[in-house]
Amino acid sequence: MKKTTKGIAAGAVAVCLLAGMAGSPKKAESLELSIPLYRDEFDINTEIPVDVSVSPDDADIDDLEYFSDSSAVSFTDSVINTGNAEGDYSFYVRSGDIESNILSIHVVDISARNEATRKAEEERLAKEAEEKKAAEEQAAQEAEEKAAAEQAAREAEERAAAEQAAREAEEQKAAEEQAVKEAAEKTVAEQPEADPAPAPQPAEEPVQIVEDQVQEVPVSGTAYLSATGKKYHSIDHCGKMNPNKARKTTISEAEAAGYERCSKCW
Ligand SMILES: [Zn+2]
Known part of the structure; x- marks a missing residue:
């Protein structure tokens, strides 16, 4: 057992020596991810180039591993593919025991959203047109009802005026008939009086005649x-x-x- 261990250890030393001799590969000390064309949202099925910078510059990152938090998206060879599902996704890389910062992106189905927006706008316009039409119909109906009410009021007024005129004509006719009747009654009533009257009249007349004569005599x-x-x-x-x-x-x-x-x- 011990001998085997020593053998592995010796082998590891040998590898290290060989590596050093080949150009001294350095381990990464830090890793930085960034998206040069970053946007608040990315469309689905889009490839996004990612910059991976390593410090020191000449560090060996052949073992670089790519990670994403969802299988709906892929992250390989410095490129994110947004897949076909909307959502928020994050990514990082690792080399040895060094992990990069975490990149986050927001993925949206833009054409679907545009379509939804367009459809919503279309529905809004259709609804608006429908409401406008309904309002116009309502206004037309109200105008018609108002005109009908006015017409009815006018007719009622005319009817009332005609009735009033007829009533007045009737009243006037009745009054005239009454006057004729009263005049006839008066004539009948006066006639008996007229008969006794002539009695004193002859007495008066001579007086008047005398007066007239008195006045007319002294011409x-x-x-x-x-x-x-x-x-x-x-x-x-x-x-x-x-x-x-x-x-x-x-x-x-x-x-x-x-x-x-x-x-x-x-
Ligand atoms: Zn006089």
């Missing part, structure tokens, strides 16, 4: 004319006439001259 009697005016008076101081300017004449002369009898003093 050649004295009359007075004022300085102005178109009447002849029985006295020289009737109303506002000036007695000093009153002219004395006769009734017949005054009438012949176109004067009229003053109703105040005769």
